[in-house]
Amino acid sequence: xxxxxxxxxxxxxxxxxxxxxxxxxxxxxxxxxxxxxxxxxxxxxxxxxxxxxxxxxxxxxxxxxxxxxxxxxxxxxxxxxxxxxxxxxxxxxxxxxxxxxxxxxxxxxxxxxxxxxxxxxxxxxxxxxxxxxxxxxxxxxxxxxxxxxxxxxxxxxxxxxxxxxxx
Numbered sequence: 001x002x003x004x005x006x007x008x009x010x011x012x013x014x015x016x017x018x019x020x021x022x023x024x025x026x027x028x029x030x031x032x033x034x035x036x037x038x039x040x041x042x043x044x045x046x047x048x049x050x051x052x053x054x055x056x057x058x059x060x061x062x063x064x065x066x067x068x069x070x071x072x073x074x075x076x077x078x079x080x081x082x083x084x085x086x087x088x089x090x091x092x093x094x095x096x097x098x099x100x101x102x103x104x105x106x107x108x109x110x111x112x113x114x115x116x117x118x119x120x121x122x123x124x125x126x127x128x129x130x131x132x133x134x135x136x137x138x139x140x141x142x143x144x145x146x147x148x149x150x151x152x153x154x155x156x157x158x159x160x161x162x163x164x165x166x167x
Contacts, residue, residue, distance in 0.1 A: 132163045 136159040 129160055129164070133157075133160050136160065136163070 133156050136156055140155070140159075
């Protein structure tokens with residue numbers, strides 16, 4: 001076997017020193033390179049797993065927030081509908097009150113107009129009576145041919161009453 005090794009050109013001392021050097025290199029690389037790289041890989045895997053867990057939690061929370069948001073929107077819509085209904089009811093109530101006030105003002109205006117109309121009728125009646133009295137006085141003056149001062153006011157009043165009865 002030594003002959004085979006020598007024919008191949010293998011030097012045992014050199015091979016053994018290279019094997020020791022390789023073992024030392026493996027130990028040094030394992031301590032200074034492999035362990036830190038392995039630790040770095042484990043740390044990165046942990047970060048990624050943590051990120052995935054956080055992403056799942058964020059998705060779950062986002063879904064919860066979305067559900068809560070939809071509930072709040074529904075509550076707001078219900079509240080808005082309630083406010084609209086209340087506003088409509090208040091508007092109808094206000095409209096009824098305003099109509100009642102307008103009706104009251106209209107009635108008062110009608111009463112006032114009626115009072116004014118009656119006052120005007122009374123005034124025109126009095127004016128007509130005065131005119132009638134003057135006409136009667138003028139007629140009596142012509143028929144009696146007396147002075148206007150001598151005509152009795154009672155006679156004039158009676159004539160006016162007769163005119164009222166006939167009218």
